[in-house]
Amino acid sequence: MSTQATALERYRGQPAAKRPGHDPLPYSLLLPSLLLIGLINVYPFIVGFLYSLKDGSLLKQGDFVGLANYFQLPAMSDFRHALLFSAIFAICNVAGSYAIGLGLALLLNQEMPGRGFYRVALLLPWIIPSIVSIVSWRWMIADQNGLINQALDLVGVGPIFFLGSERWAIFSVIMIKIWRSFPFMMISCLAALQSIDRDLYEAAHIDGAGRWQTFRDITLPQIAGISVVLWILMTIWSVNDFETPWLLTQGGPSNSTENLIILAYKYTFTRNDVGTGSAIAFVSLIILMVLAWMLLRRQARSEV
Amino acid sequence: MASIANAGTMRRGGSRNWALSAMLAVIVVVVNLPIITMVINSFKTTDQILAGNDLLPRTLTFANYHYITERTPFWTYFANSFLVAIGATLLSIFAAALAGYALSRFAYPLIRGYSSILLMVQMFPLILALIPLFILFRNLGLVNTRLSVILLYSVVNLPFATWMFRAYFDAIPRELEEAAMIDGATRLQAFFRVVLRLSGPGVAAVTIFSFLFNYNEYLIASIFLRDDAKMTIPVGIQMFMQQYQTDWGSLMAAATLAMLPAFVFFLLVQRYMVYGAVAGAVKG
Numbered sequence: 001m002s003t004q005a006t007a008l009e010r011y012r013g014q015p016a017a018k019r020p021g022h023d024p025l026p027y028s029l030l031l032p033s034l035l036l037i038g039l040i041n042v043y044p045f046i047v048g049f050l051y052s053l054k055d056g057s058l059l060k061q062g063d064f065v066g067l068a069n070y071f072q073l074p075a076m077s078d079f080r081h082a083l084l085f086s087a088i089f090a091i092c093n094v095a096g097s098y099a100i101g102l103g104l105a106l107l108l109n110q111e112m113p114g115r116g117f118y119r120v121a122l123l124l125p126w127i128i129p130s131i132v133s134i135v136s137w138r139w140m141i142a143d144q145n146g147l148i149n150q151a152l153d154l155v156g157v158g159p160i161f162f163l164g165s166e167r168w169a170i171f172s173v174i175m176i177k178i179w180r181s182f183p184f185m186m187i188s189c190l191a192a193l194q195s196i197d198r199d200l201y202e203a204a205h206i207d208g209a210g211r212w213q214t215f216r217d218i219t220l221p222q223i224a225g226i227s228v229v230l231w232i233l234m235t236i237w238s239v240n241d242f243e244t245p246w247l248l249t250q251g252g253p254s255n256s257t258e259n260l261i262i263l264a265y266k267y268t269f270t271r272n273d274v275g276t277g278s279a280i281a282f283v284s285l286i287i288l289m290v291l292a293w294m295l296l297r298r299q300a301r302s303e304v
Numbered sequence: 305m306a307s308i309a310n311a312g313t314m315r316r317g318g319s320r321n322w323a324l325s326a327m328l329a330v331i332v333v334v335v336n337l338p339i340i341t342m343v344i345n346s347f348k349t350t351d352q353i354l355a356g357n358d359l360l361p362r363t364l365t366f367a368n369y370h371y372i373t374e375r376t377p378f379w380t381y382f383a384n385s386f387l388v389a390i391g392a393t394l395l396s397i398f399a400a401a402l403a404g405y406a407l408s409r410f411a412y413p414l415i416r417g418y419s420s421i422l423l424m425v426q427m428f429p430l431i432l433a434l435i436p437l438f439i440l441f442r443n444l445g446l447v448n449t450r451l452s453v454i455l456l457y458s459v460v461n462l463p464f465a466t467w468m469f470r471a472y473f474d475a476i477p478r479e480l481e482e483a484a485m486i487d488g489a490t491r492l493q494a495f496f497r498v499v500l501r502l503s504g505p506g507v508a509a510v511t512i513f514s515f516l517f518n519y520n521e522y523l524i525a526s527i528f529l530r531d532d533a534k535m536t537i538p539v540g541i542q543m544f545m546q547q548y549q550t551d552w553g554s555l556m557a558a559a560t561l562a563m564l565p566a567f568v569f570f571l572l573v574q575r576y577m578v579y580g581a582v583a584g585a586v587k588g
Binding site for chain 2: 023025026027029030031032033036037039040041043044045047048051058107108110111112113114115118120121122123124125127128129130131132133134135136137138139140141142145147179236240241243246247261264265268269274278279281282284285288289291292295296
């Protein structure tokens, strides 16, 4: 606060013309944010990297081991599995949430009674706390008595032990993640659809284009730009997701639903191996940085 | 595949609209089935839930709500969640409003570069921040304090809050603050008295979005808040889920209560949802 006050003092009496770089006010406006980012992002980034070069625990610093923590990763089967699961989780979630989100956006883009209500009601899975969605889903897929198994029983199938087998656990985690993600895709696609120039549709209509043709030749190209941005964003969020798999399965059964974030968490906070945990966290940072770089390039291109 | 092309004709042909509306009503129910059954089950006893004969209970019971009120620290968690969420929201709103103003009004290269920093913050893996910060905060005695969580949440909120503020400030004509400055106000005074006041609805939207995120967050809280007396709702319910896996009734009552504030705040800002979701993401 005091820095702002002095910046304010200095600003008084200056000519109205803004000479870039010489006016301290704009920079001091960033100061509170930069202080927070320094403590919560920059400090952990530097110290975390140092940890990843040591064999320390949560209690003692440990010795410098160079890049050994990184070199061991490719040989670790749990790391390879987590890498694979992170990729499958992200790809399935992006594809699933985009398909459902776009489909619903196309429906909601039409005039109908109750449209405003439906739009709001379909956002609920996105806005409720993760723990609430997991509690509600756990009951749906619970053994024997859960709603899905009761329904399966009616048609003479099952019961399926969704969280008991590795394959079904992976399926369940992905399904619930899609459920939590599609509303974002839906609302973003709806915004994109509504920004399309209606004259294009009029023209297509006059030219006698069918519905599928209109969709393929007008709607899809018009929302392609934002779609790519949405895919990259959702990939980042999926790779970064801890809560969905952790709250549902805690990475199990065995380690089937462990992604990189959960693995880094387990190494650090349950196995007390800060070196390996930090190295895994840095690998996920590198993956996310590549994705962010793609996003920036994409945004730069769409702004031209 | 549906398209807007038919919107005009469909307004006349009302019967198809009703069909579409009915279809969406079914979709809404199916999609929200987990939430709906959770709320209904919270009014059944665990035995009734497990018997699972009727979807709707014949008699409503508040036994689960009584139980979590009398026997668990649920309302302590509830209060903690609010304290943490409000503290973090205030801190991030303060920092983000100032930064958003800088981004909106001063197109210096360094200020523009700050937007890229925000993108980095946005994708920074939390786990990477949590490992060193846990060790640092433990040495500083900040573990099990609300301050630790408030500091982390406020940074997680920064990117989207700053981008939203910038978008709102961009829409306010510069002439208004310039007029105030000619009348003798400093730029900061002009910002607080003119720009911020005119973006009232925007400030409200950003505030509630931040609050929603803070209120819902689990990972950070689970690492820093380890005492019953300090835990937030998501951490408390997770503990409960671990210990009493089969007590579905209480679990669902707790989750239903936990959902209510998020639900109410969401209804207040749902009109801005598109804005919040897309503005930051697409404009960078």
